[in-house]
Amino acid sequence: MLDDRDHTLLTLLQEDADRPIADLAARVALSPSACSRRIQRLEAEGHIARRVVLLDRARMNLPTTIFVLVKTSRHSPGWMEEFRSALATVPEIVEVHRLTGNVDYILKVVLPNVEYYDTVYKRLVSRVELFEMSAYISMETLKAGTALPTRFA
Structure with missing residues (x-):
């Protein structure tokens, strides 16, 4: 079952998956190690399917x-x-x-x-x-x- 911290982390990671753990931890009022463990749990449970890079379509000449x-x-x-x-x-x-x-x-x-x-x-x-x-x-x-x-x- 996802709690408020999980929902917030998932929202933040969707905005920027490269956001530093310290920043994420501060946003959900956890220590960096507890935040990291929580993200690993969300990945293991399948809530985070994968992490990808989004390309700029105009720069890739696909407008x-x-x-x-x-x-x-x-x-x-x-x-x-x-x-x-x-x-x-x-x-x-x-x-x-x-x-x-x-x-x-x-x-x-x-x-x-x-x-x-x-x-x-x-x-x-x-x-x-x-x-x-x-x-x-x-x-x-x-x-x-x-x-x-x-x-x-």
């Missing part, structure tokens, strides 16, 4: 986001595995969600420019049969983040 809606007429386990394998070969596809409703999947694709989408499209359709694909260019990001809420009202 364009395209969302692709995919419909398929196939839903067999074999086809789904083929689809997962095809997705894994295209690094520009950074997220994929299976949906309810009249669209089966939504893909988030990051690219250097809109024209590059054709390259990604050809790579994907050469590996897996899809019924219909519709691409939507993101004009502006209104909210983006990686932090999860740690408390609920």
Whole structure:
């Protein structure tokens, strides 16, 4: 069971995983060693899945986001595995969600420019049969983040 200190630590670590232990400890009123042990426990329990570096998309020349809606007429386990394998070969596809409703999947694709989408499209359709694909260019990001809420009202 997570307590208030755990929630605060998780929130702080999501903001900056490189924050010094002394700073974290001060923020949750613990000694640095007790704070370190608590973080190790949160990792061991799986609350902290991993620590990563977030890259600046503009500096990495990937400013364009395209969302692709995919419909398929196939839903067999074999086809789904083929689809997962095809997705894994295209690094520009950074997220994929299976949906309810009249669209089966939504893909988030990051690219250097809109024209590059054709390259990604050809790579994907050469590996897996899809019924219909519709691409939507993101004009502006209104909210983006990686932090999860740690408390609920």
